[in-house]
Amino acid sequence: MSPLRDWPIKRKLTAILLLISGLVLVLTSAAFVTYQVVTFRGTIQSHLATRSRILAANSTAALAFANEADATEILAALKYDPHMVAAALYNQDGRVLATYPVAATADLIPAAPQPDGYRFQGGRLVGSTPVAQGGKRLGTLYIASDTKDVSDALRLSGVIAIVVLAIAMLAAYALAAALQGRISAPILALAETATAVSTRQDYSVRAPKLGEDELGTLTDAFNQMLVRIEDQDRELRRYATELEQRVAERTQELQERHEAVRRNAAELLAANQELDAFAYSVSHDLRAPLRSIDGFSHVLLEDYAAQLDQAGRDSLQRVRAASQRMATLIDDLLKLARVTRAEMRTEVVDLSGMARDIVAELQRATPERHVEFAIAPGLEARGDPRLLRVALDNLLRNGWKYTAKQPRPQIEFASTNVNGERAFVVRDNGAGFDMKYADKLFGVFQRLHSAAEFEGTGVGLATVRRIITRHGGRIWAEGAVDRGATFYFTL
Numbered sequence: 001m002s003p004l005r006d007w008p009i010k011r012k013l014t015a016i017l018l019l020i021s022g023l024v025l026v027l028t029s030a031a032f033v034t035y036q037v038v039t040f041r042g043t044i045q046s047h048l049a050t051r052s053r054i055l056a057a058n059s060t061a062a063l064a065f066a067n068e069a070d071a072t073e074i075l076a077a078l079k080y081d082p083h084m085v086a087a088a089l090y091n092q093d094g095r096v097l098a099t100y101p102v103a104a105t106a107d108l109i110p111a112a113p114q115p116d117g118y119r120f121q122g123g124r125l126v127g128s129t130p131v132a133q134g135g136k137r138l139g140t141l142y143i144a145s146d147t148k149d150v151s152d153a154l155r156l157s158g159v160i161a162i163v164v165l166a167i168a169m170l171a172a173y174a175l176a177a178a179l180q181g182r183i184s185a186p187i188l189a190l191a192e193t194a195t196a197v198s199t200r201q202d203y204s205v206r207a208p209k210l211g212e213d214e215l216g217t218l219t220d221a222f223n224q225m226l227v228r229i230e231d232q233d234r235e236l237r238r239y240a241t242e243l244e245q246r247v248a249e250r251t252q253e254l255q256e257r258h259e260a261v262r263r264n265a266a267e268l269l270a271a272n273q274e275l276d277a278f279a280y281s282v283s284h285d286l287r288a289p290l291r292s293i294d295g296f297s298h299v300l301l302e303d304y305a306a307q308l309d310q311a312g313r314d315s316l317q318r319v320r321a322a323s324q325r326m327a328t329l330i331d332d333l334l335k336l337a338r339v340t341r342a343e344m345r346t347e348v349v350d351l352s353g354m355a356r357d358i359v360a361e362l363q364r365a366t367p368e369r370h371v372e373f374a375i376a377p378g379l380e381a382r383g384d385p386r387l388l389r390v391a392l393d394n395l396l397r398n399g400w401k402y403t404a405k406q407p408r409p410q411i412e413f414a415s416t417n418v419n420g421e422r423a424f425v426v427r428d429n430g431a432g433f434d435m436k437y438a439d440k441l442f443g444v445f446q447r448l449h450s451a452a453e454f455e456g457t458g459v460g461l462a463t464v465r466r467i468i469t470r471h472g473g474r475i476w477a478e479g480a481v482d483r484g485a486t487f488y489f490t491l
Contacts, residue, residue: 017176018169025168029161036157040150045118045125048145051081052129056141059089059131062098063138066091071098083145085124089131090140097139113140123147186215190222203230287330294323344384344470351379351424354389355413358396371403376414379424381491383471388491391467394460395426395487402430402485421490429484433477441477464489 007015055074062070071089078084078100086108087100094112118127126144130137186209193207203226209219297320305313355375363369381388396411403409412427433441442465468475471491479485 014173014176018172021172021176022165022169025165029165033154033157033161037150037154040153041120041125041147044145044147044149045127048125048127048143049118049129052127052141052143055087055143056129056131059141060133060138063089063091063131064133066097068098072100072102074098075100076102078143081145083148085144085146086142087144088142090142092137092139094140108144110142114142116140120147186210186219190219193222197226203233287327290323290327290330294320294327297323344387346382346384348380348382349385349388351381351388351392352377352413354385354392355379355396358389358393362397362400369400369404369409371400371409371411374410374412374414379413379415381424383491387467387470391464391489392426394464398460398487399426399428399430399485402432403428404430406430416488418488418490423488423490425486425488427484427486432479432481432483432485434481435479438477438479442475 055077058074059071061067062074075087075089075098078087084100086104088104088109089097089099090113091097096109099109114126114128116128116130118125120126124144124146126142129141129143131139131141189210190207193205196205197203206223206226207219209216209223297316300308301313301316301320308316352375359373359375363371392413396413399411403411406429408429410429412425414425414427416423416425442461465475468489468491473490475487475489477485477487
């Protein structure tokens, strides 16, 4: 059966009228039946009380002289009332003097007198009436009557209520069927008009007005709405035509711009590739003359030191130091070029194990330094193991370098959650940096400390950023002067 909300409006109106009528009739019938039952129960209780008082008055002599025969004869008069079930006379001591019927069973006659009064129990009306003479109580009369009259009255009242309810519901249904059309007709007309409008997209249709009541007002409002929609539809069609023309023009313009951008991107890619190749070639070609400069300077210092004065020897030492710094810078540039050009092979990488290997290398290279490392276990990421090794090596060596002047250097490698994204963290308690220069950290040849304070070329962090970017991640740093630095990166 479909839910009530899916019923047609005619059925809903009929059902509502029948429900209201039925509810009123049921409540009225219930009140009628209840009144009949209560009234009849009161009547039979009043009759039983009168009969009990008469029997009690007639039983005074029998109780006063304990005459069982007279008492039995008095109670035997109850046989002329078919509704009497049982009766008993109790003397002052609470013992049964006589019963009706004479051989009454224990379930009919209580063993001891009951409290005075009348009550319904066990489908019977029972009562206890005092038997007294001259203000002195001689005993108690117990009497029990069936409630067949009440049941008969209840049954008759129920039949009458059901018949009246059925006739009234039939009349209510006929009346509801006749009246619901006056309410549903305007609503159905509105529904048919709305269906025609939505099906044919014809906003010139109008709903017929069938009266001046609230439904007539609703019909007027609906027709006015159709007028406005028709006007707006006309405007929208005009705007749609203009918009299609503009979109076509804009699409042509975007296609031209896209083609220009594609050409520029191709040219830029070719230029970058040429620049990388040039940097690689130049860096590679510069290494040989630098080795010669360093080698010949070393030979001069070894073989001809006695023929040079102190200024000459110092100059040769400066030449050697400068050539070695230049060689280191070229090596770093070559590494940066390789990072850009290298093909990536992605797999699951154990970053914790990789960090421990890098720390072991640092400690073997400088055993006299004692740095406290804290490497979180189980740190894994998906990426190119060779490139991630280069990035992590640069970050840990960065911490190793800038904690050199700390009495108790500490370096930590862990992970954290940043705005719902997992980020890896390399933290140290070294020299730190001023946050206003944070944007210069990852630029090529950008250094925040002089070479006299901390050695380096300014290429390491630029290499790290290239690697992280190639993995689709990002890297940033936080720090304070003399309070250490923290590097975050995602993959």
